[in-house]
Structure formats: C-alpha cells, structure tokens
Amino acid sequence: MRLSRLTRGGFAVFAALVVTFVLAPLLVIVLFAFDKSNVQSLPIRHWTTHWFAVAFNDPAVRSALWLSVKAGCAATLIALVLGTLVAFGIHRFRFFGRDTVSLLLVLPIALPGIVTGLALQSAFNITHIQLSIYTIIVGHATFCMVVVFNNVVARLRRTSTSLIEASSDLGARPWQTFRLVTVPMLSTAIIAGGLLAFALSFDEVIVTTFTAGAQNTLPLWIFGAILRGQQLPEVNAVVVFVLILTAVPIAYAARISSGERSFGSTGSK
C-alpha cells in the first residue's frame, strides 16, 4: 500500500489528536488538584497544595486509605501464590479439560465486574457470611489472580524447558532447580504481575461496592463523595494521589516486562 505524504501526514495529525483526547482529561484532574478555589473552573487563579493537606488530615480518607492498602496487600499476596501456581500447573502438565480450565480462568476479568461483584454478594448472602475486609480481599484476590496468571504464563510460554532439564541432568535436585533456575527465570514476570495486581486492587470500585458492606475503601470514598457532590476539591487531591500510586507500579511493571505481549491485553475492569 503506497500512501502519499499528505495521507501519511493526515494519519499523523489524527493520531496526535487521539493521544490528546486520551491524555487531556488526566491533565485536567492534576491541574484542578492544585486549584485554590472551592469550585473547579477555568482559569485557575490561585495555586495551592492545601487540598492535599486537607485530604491527608481527613480521618475518613485516612481510614479508607488504610483499608485499601491492607486489602490490596493481602489480595496481592494471595493472587501471587495462586496465580503463579496455576500458571505453572497449566503450562507444565497436560490433563483432561486443560483448555477449558485456562478459558474459565479469565472469566473474572472477561465478565463485567458487576457480575463478579453481585455473584460474590449472593454467595455471601446464602452462606450468611458478614461483609468485612475479608470479603473484600476474597473478591480482589479472585480477579488479581488472573492478572498474575496472565503475566507468568506469558513468560513461561517464552522460556524453554531445556534449562530446567539441563539443571536436573547436571544433578540438581528438584528443589534446587526450582530455586536456582525456575524462580530467577520467572521473577520479573511474577513481580510485574504482583504490581499490576496491587494497582488493580487499589483502584477497584465495582466488585468492592458489592463486597465491602458499610466500610469504605479509598475508591469507595471517592465514589461516594462525587455522588453526593461534597468535598469535591478534596476528592480531586485524593484522585491525583490514587492516580500516582497506581501509575508508579504500573509503569515499573511495564518496564521490567517490556517486550512482552501480555502487558497490554490484561487490563480489564
């Protein structure tokens, strides 16, 4: 296909517009977080970091942040163990129903989040389990596990098993092989999976709405505040905080797993 310079230029302009469309709203959020006014509108006359201080000293925000961090860490830990194990098992062993299992595993992120959330709430209702931090963790771990699985399985597919065979041929015991060959081979994929899982958990609203009960995670606090239309300047500061706290692990994960196809395709709510 031969395209004239004009056509190529036209495509380039269009692409630049798309990138602007994608990024401009994020810029708006960051700018408004430093707006001194109570009502967010342009132009911004006075700049301040006041709202960050307000948010940081708000006990409701603090307890929500603490809950989010605790739930995120616990869910990530569970997801790391389960996701790595299942990636390993599915990659290494041939068994009946293997294809079905690997298809079913992505359901928690393929089905709408509201289905996962409501399904968990129904199960907790039937079994009379009270909603608490533990129900949040169970919900988050279930979809975070998929992210870890995707990352680790993509790495396993790219690495050959000959290294592991060579290791046992040279006399290493299974545990030694695992510790000295397998783990170093997979470590960056596991770390990247864990970082993405934490970022996903820290930002999740939909499943959490149905599994949190009366308590607030940070995204639930943000959602409630926007819905009521109160404390909006404070919301702005918190949102920017969440944006940074999720962007850092994501950017780092992208860096250490660069070149791997799994990265772009694992993000779903």
Next chain:
Amino acid sequence: MSTRVTTRERLGAALWRRPWLRGALILSPPLMWFLVVYLASLVALLVTAFFSVNSLTGNVVYQWTWSNFSQIFTQSVYETIILRTVIMAVLVTITDALIALPFAFFIAKIASRRSRQAFLALVFLPLWASYLARVYAWINILSNHGVLPSLESHLGLPVTNVAYTNVAMWIVFSYLWLPFMIVPIYGAFERVPDSFLEASADLGAGAWFTFRQILMPMILPGIVAGSIFTFSLTLGDFITPLLIGGSSSNFIGNAIYDSAINGGDLPFAAALAFVSIAIMALYLLLARLAGAFEAI
C-alpha cells in the same frame, strides 16, 4: 558421600516419579479457590435470581419463584433500560472502532519504531490509570461551568451543554473503553506482513482497494475482540451512568446497583445481572455466526 536418604529427598523422589501427583499438588490450591469462590458464586447468583425479598422484613426468602424475571419482561421500564443499554453499547463500540482503526493503522504501519513505542505507552497509560480519576475528569470537563464550556465561551464559540445527558454518557464511555479497542486492533495490524501491502500495491491496487480487500479481512478479528470488551464493559458499568448520566440515564448497570445496594433487593439485581450475561452471550453468538472467530 553419605548414603543416608533424608525424608525430604525421599519425598522429592516420590514426587519426581509421579508427575500427576506434582500436578495435582500445584494445581489444587488455585483451582479449589477458583471453584469454591468464583464458580460457586456464579451458581449462587443464578440461584438467587429465583429467590425473592420479604417486603416487610427485607430479608431474602429462599423459595423458588419466577417473579423477578416476569417483572423484568412485563414492565416496560426494564424494556426501555435494556434497549437503551444495548443501543449505547453499539454506539460506543462503533465510535471506538472508528477512532481505533486509523490510529492503530498509523502506529503499526506508518510511525517509526521509536515513536511507535511512545504512542503505545501514551495510550496504554490511561488503560491502567485510575478508572475513577478518568470518570471524575469528565465531570470537571463537561459540567456547566466546566473546562469545555468555559473554554468555548472564552474562544467565542457556541457553548455545548451536554452535562448529565446521554450524549455525555456516549462521550465518556467511548473515552473510557477506547484503549480496549486500540490494543487488539493494533495487534491485528501488527500481524499483517508489510510484504502483503507491497505485493498489493505492486499488482496495481490503490490504497483504498488494499484496505478493503487485504487489510479489512485480517483486522476484523481484532475489531471483534475489541468490541467484546466495549460491549461487556458498557453492560456492566454503573459508575459512569450514576456520575455522568442524568435522570434519564438508567442503564442495566445502575438498575442492578439500585436494586442490590439501595433497594436491598438482591434477588432482583441477580435476575437483571443474568439479563446482561444473556445479552453478552447473544452478542458472542452473533459474532460467531458472522464468522468473526474463524480467523482468530
């Protein structure tokens, strides 16, 4: 060298001889979790859809009834909500495909290697950036004294006033799910060898002909993959309708949210959730019948 065999070694040897045992040990914890937590919950959802709520106590009555589904299919409110949701999902899917096609074509086939990396990073970034932040940004942009109206009045342009309408919903949904459409379409373009395009041009085909006859059939699976995301995400969202939409913006998602969270009617919400799963299944079936999966 010691000849004593430790228990650990004996265990290791036993596992080494029985690969199925190793497989079972590795796979059973995650699969048990998945079975007990996730699949059992989906069954619980299905069962709950056939329960009801005692209107006096607000407790779930664990007795089989079709009343939730008959309510959904007889009350015209739900017909309107379902229709509105599906039309919105279709509109958003088409919009995103129209934006993603030229964009993905540009980064895959025209842009230089280096700028390709930059473009991909810039588009993937918001895919992972906080979902609430992106929705909240649009409230600030579209609201009556927001960024867009004040920018327009500053420039002397006619002021758009779309806050809390379905037009706002269409814009924000299209914005939110755009990366999910770009990723698979870009992947599809990347798999088209440049030599195909060169051969087509050498044989005298114009750009438009090459696009229709060579590129389109190879890109279609990517579009379908993206549309599954845009469709499923639009069907399941309640945050955007609640925060961006107005009083006439009831979608399946926030109908579910209202029943489950505000109305305390979990069984009815479960029935509605099954309607959205059914729509999704129907969509996948249609895509399959249209032959969209054959090339994947």
